[in-house]
Amino acid sequence: MASAAGKKLSAGGWVAVITTLLVISGSLTAYAAYYDIYGNIAQENIDTDAFGDRPSKVEGAQNILIIGSDIRDGENADYGSEEGERPDTLAIAHVSPEQKSATIVNIPRDSVVQLADCPRPTTSRGRTRTRP
Numbered sequence: 070m071a072s073a074a075g076k077k078l079s080a081g082g083w084v085a086v087i088t089t090l091l092v093i094s095g096s097l098t099a100y101a102a103y104y105d106i107y108g109n110i111a112q113e114n115i116d117t118d119a120f121g122d123r124p125s126k127v128e129g130a131q132n133i134l135i136i137g138s139d140i141r142d143g144e145n146a147d148y149g150s151e152e153g154e155r156p157d158t159l160a161i162a163h164v165s166p167e168q169k170s171a172t173i174v175n176i177p178r179d180s181v182v183q184l185a186d187c188p189r190p191t192t193s194r195g196r197t198r199t200r201p
Contacts, residue, residue: 129166135159135173 078086117123137158159176 131164133162133164135162 135158157178159178161174161176163172163174165172
């Protein structure tokens with residue numbers, strides 16, 4: 070009788086071992102990514118008693134501040150060479166369990182955009198700009 074340690078795995082056995090290893094490593098990678106993202110979200114409790122008469126709190130509702138950053142690297146280097154990051158997108162997302170939906174309010178910011186060419190009219194009203 071051959072011992073279990075002396076047997077070699079069949080092709081199906083190797084497929085099962087490799088599949089198991091891929092599932093475990095994929096799960097650990099997904100958990101690490103989730104933990105990294107969730108660990109970077111700061112949550113603050115605010116004492117709302119100082120605000121006076123407020124609407125009642127909706128259980129489970131959340132407001133989330135969304136900030137998009139402008140980095141002047143790579144393709145954005147044409148627009149300047151500032152150090153660090155600057156927010157160029159601000160939005161507040163309100164997730165309401167009662168409506169089973171989310172509402173996002175965008176807070177407009179100034180951005181670098183290309184403007185259409187607007188030729189100066191031959192006749193203009195008002196002061197004419199003079200160069201020294």
